[in-house]
Amino acid sequence: MIEELSTTEQGDLVINVGPQHPSTHGVLHLVITLNGETIKKVEPHLGYIHRSIEKMCESLSYRQFIYVTSRMDYLSSHINNHGCALCVEKGLQIEVPPRAKVIRVLMDELTRLASHQLWWGAMAMDVGALTPFFHAFREREAINDIMEETCGARLTMNYMVPGGVMADIHPNFQRKVKEFLSFFHTKIDEYDELVTDNVIFKNRMAGVGHLSPEDAISYGCTGPTARGSGVSCDIRKLYPYEVYGDLQFEEISEKGGDCFARYLVRMQEMRQSIKIIEQLIDNIPGGEHLAKTKAVLKLPKGEFYSRVETARGEFGVYIISEGGTTPYRIKFRSPGFSNLSALDHMAKGHKIGDLVAIMGTLDLVIPDIDR
Amino acid sequence: MLSIENITHSIDAWLNSAFNPTVALLLEYLIVGLFAISLFAILGLVLVLMERKVSAYMQVRLGPNRVGPGGSLQTVADTLKLAMKEGLTPDGADKFLFNLAPYVVIAVAMMILAPIAFAKGTQLWDLNIGVLYITAVSSLSVIGILMAGWASNNKYSLLGAMRSGAQIVSYELSAGLSVISIVVLTGSLRISDIIASQQDGWWLFKGHVPAFIAFIIFIIAITAETNRAPFDLAEAESELTAGFHTEYSGMKFALFFLAEYVNIFIVCGIAATLFLGGWMPLHIGHWTAFNHVMDYIPSSLWFLGKIFTLIFVIMWFRWTFPRLRIDQLLNLEWKYLLPISIVNLLLITLIAIEGWHF
Amino acid sequence: MNKEELKEHLATLLPSPTFEEGAEWLTITIDPAEWESTAKAIRKDFDYLFCVTAVDWRTHFTMVYHLTSTTHRHTLVVKAKLDHENPAIRTVSDIWRTAEFHEREAFDLFGVVFTDHPDLRRLFMTDEWNGWPLRKDYEDPVNMIKL
Structure with a gap:
């Protein structure tokens, strides 16, 4: 069936979805070939928001380049910063104070929650339910307020620096996070009632965009996208960093491999993030929040690679240093880029409405793909 | 009074x-x-x-x-x-059809207004085939939508129009069968007769469960016929940007927009007329005192109240449900609603022949 | 498997692997001509290609492939040295599907040609773009600020 559909013939409809289109959530441009309503081919055209961050980083110092990475996956900016800080720390062999480690993990998980909330709203909007978006934003707003107090920013935080975190947490931080958690506990059940248990929603998602575990690995899919196919790929579990090794949480994985499985993975991940935050929020150790570092950071000659788990999957930072104050070459392995490459494979043979649902469950952030 | x-x-x-x-x-x-x-x-x-x-x-x-x-x-x-706003006409569009389409849609919406009874004795045209007229004319609106989609010379519009065509033609069947079930119970196609027959109780209550099923099916079918969520595939904004009216702007867009709301009003009016007694107050059998109290509320308020309640329900659908996919939409009609309607119509016919209704 | 065991295991798979010392993960360097056979030999053990990087060393290019096994969790880094004038290497997009996009990116930004690639076009830059932006000798007087 799929093989039959692979070529463009006369009578096929070629349409441009994007670069400005309500469902691409950014400037993604897809050229899709249709036979009636059935998709034959999806070809992503990238680069509308390509800023060549890798090139920019080559002329920025090891303290400066972290700020640029907030602008890649702007919904996981803490985690991007975290990955970069870890890589620099690996090169300089800096020991991060325990307080900073816990704060970092707390911020990562709050970011993951905020990112998944936004995804949930956008996902529902993609399949035509407009109301969840507003509900999701109400909860996300609370997290943004917490971030704003401590980091001074709501979206591009630039809070994590080599050696720890830039400033200590705000005195209100613990109280506000606890308030948020008690509020969000009831709301996440509401999410399930409103969307997850809806028959139309289930029918739209189940059996759509199937990705087998082998294909998920071969396409380099990570994060909830791969875990929805039953592939174990949570960096927090497999290669624990900071205090993740000591925490009690589960790696969520679903066997289905379809859109609904990916959806369920993210919904359960939110609950796991709550669990992690609850374990840490009353146990932030005292002491310094920032290790003493030299004024000018110089990485020794060599190669350093660090991996962290963002809300979308595995984020890798690969620094090649020649011993100077700037990286010789830096490579960011962004999760969205690899996840997007599986889109054509997943969407073939489905309807246009399914393409939108599949894109929704991939949770694409375009600046993360284009970099 | x-x-x-x-x-x-x-x-x-x-x-x-x-x-x-x-x-x-x-x-x-x-x-x-x-x-x-x-x-x-x-x-x-x-x-x-x-x-x-x-x-x-x-x-x-x-x-x-x-x-x-x-x-x-x-x-x-x-x-x-x-x-x-400037009413833009795209370069590649079929200008005549492109400009005509919104007027076709709005004219159709206006025509269905004719046989609707707004209050006691207030009806523009009480023709003897009122129900037939409504079903016939309402199916014309698909022509306007197809015209808009085709003439826009836009692929999104074309897809939206084709979806709309398939959808309206399919759901017309269920809507028609639900209407017929009331016609069977009443024995007349004339709107005023249908309302008069609900003097001592609305068909929704008098016709037992089959009438209730017919009402539910009718509500689903009219939601689909007016292209409202969860059946708004013709203008599915996350898939087709705006579907058949992607290229319209200014007043021409406003006409489509207006026609959508007028259509909702009218189909809810028909639903109220057929199942909820039109302008007829809520009467229960021989409870004379209760019926007299109900009579004090003006008939026009009864009618508008029923319509706006139904409109609220339809809006509630829109802001709660996700959208169906095109194949699910057609499956729902052809595999579920249509067979149920046919069986339901048989039951109603049996009720009408045996005189089991109240 | 630890590094030493992995080394022994690779020696059974590959005719004469050259190991590079001192890195976090086991690193082998290969001749670009052997890449296809090497990739096929290690595909079974390393099913997940998570990063493809091109590096411009001014005198030559290096392609760096980061591979992991999703079952045994061991990681391998494969490096291939390419000529600076005509950088070319066999594609592995048929072996690891993810390579298709990563290789297009490397082609777009470094001008590394991947032979037998099914769809080797610019990915981020426009089709008519001149030059390879991430090369060290790339000059763009309009869009780049000299620091």
Whole structure:
């Protein structure tokens, strides 16, 4: 069936979805070939928001380049910063104070929650339910307020620096996070009632965009996208960093491999993030929040690679240093880029409405793909 | 008692006494035309505002609240804005059809207004095949939509129009069968007869479970026929940007927009007429005292109340449900609703023949 | 498997692997001509290609492939040295599907040609773009600020 559909013939409809289109959530441009309503081919055209961050980083110092990475996956900016800080720390062999480690993990998980909330709203909007978006934003707003107090920013935080975190947490931080958690506990059940248990929603998602575990690995899919196919790929579990090794949480994985499985993975991940935050929020150790570092950071000659788990999957930072104050070459392995490459494979043979649902469950952030 | 019926009769009497009958008739036509057009304008304003307020309520926000008291003039301002806008016609479009399409859609919506009874004795045209007329004319709106989609020379519009065509033609069947079940119970196609037959109780209650099933199916079918969520595939904004009216702007867009709301009003009006007794107050069998109390509420308020309750339900659908996929939409009609309607119609026929209804 | 065991295991798979010392993960360097056979030999053990990087060393290019096994969790880094004038290497997009996009990116930004690639076009830059932006000798007087 799929093989039959692979070529463009006369009578096929070629349409441009994007670069400005309500469902691409950014400037993604897809050229899709249709036979009636059935998709034959999806070809992503990238680069509308390509800023060549890798090139920019080559002329920025090891303290400066972290700020640029907030602008890649702007919904996981803490985690991007975290990955970069870890890589620099690996090169300089800096020991991060325990307080900073816990704060970092707390911020990562709050970011993951905020990112998944936004995804949930956008996902529902993609399949035509407009109301969840507003509900999701109400909860996300609370997290943004917490971030704003401590980091001074709501979206591009630039809070994590080599050696720890830039400033200590705000005195209100613990109280506000606890308030948020008690509020969000009831709301996440509401999410399930409103969307997850809806028959139309289930029918739209189940059996759509199937990705087998082998294909998920071969396409380099990570994060909830791969875990929805039953592939174990949570960096927090497999290669624990900071205090993740000591925490009690589960790696969520679903066997289905379809859109609904990916959806369920993210919904359960939110609950796991709550669990992690609850374990840490009353146990932030005292002491310094920032290790003493030299004024000018110089990485020794060599190669350093660090991996962290963002809300979308595995984020890798690969620094090649020649011993100077700037990286010789830096490579960011962004999760969205690899996840997007599986889109054509997943969407073939489905309807246009399914393409939108599949894109929704991939949770694409375009600046993360284009970099 | 001051009722619309008395007002129309006194106007009629006065016109006939002041002018000769021909002029009086012409003037009455004029008044009716003005009435229809102003009803349209007011409906558009009220329903758009209502939709925005209802959606805001469901989405934990306030909705329009700046223009006029409580935002009540927001839609007036929006209409002015749309009227000021340039009505663009794309270069590759079939200009004649492109410009004609919104008028076809709005004209169809206006035509269905004719046989609807707004209050006791207030009906533009009580023709003897009223129900048949409504089903026949309402199916014409698909022509306007197909015209818009084809003439726009836009692939999104074309896809939207084709979806709409498949959808309206399919759901017409269920809607038609639900209408027929009431016709079977009543034994007449005339709207006034159908309303009169609900003197002692609405068909929704009198017709046992089958009438209730017919009502549910009719509500689903009219939601689909008016292209409202969860059946808004023709304009699915996350898939087709805006579907068949992607290329329309300014007043032409406003006409589509208006037609959508007028259509909702009319189909809810039909539902109210067929199943909820039209302008007939809530009467229960031989409870004379209760029925007398109910009679004190003017018939026009009864009718409007029923319509707006149904409209609220349809808006509720829109702001709660995700959209169906095209194949699921057609499956729902052809595999579920249509067979159920057919069986249901047989049951209703049995009820009507045996006289089991109240 | 630890590094030493992995080394022994690779020696059974590959004819004569050259190991590079001192890195976090086991690193082998290969001749670009052997890449296809090497990739096929290690595909079974390393099913997940998570990063493809091109590096411009001014005198030559290096392609760096980061591979992991999703079952045994061991990681391998494969490096291939390419000529600076005509950088070319066999594609592995048929072996690891993810390579298709990563290789297009490397082609777009470094001008590394991947032979037998099914769809080797510019990915981020426009089709008519001149030059390879991430090369060290790339000059763009309009869009780049000299620091």
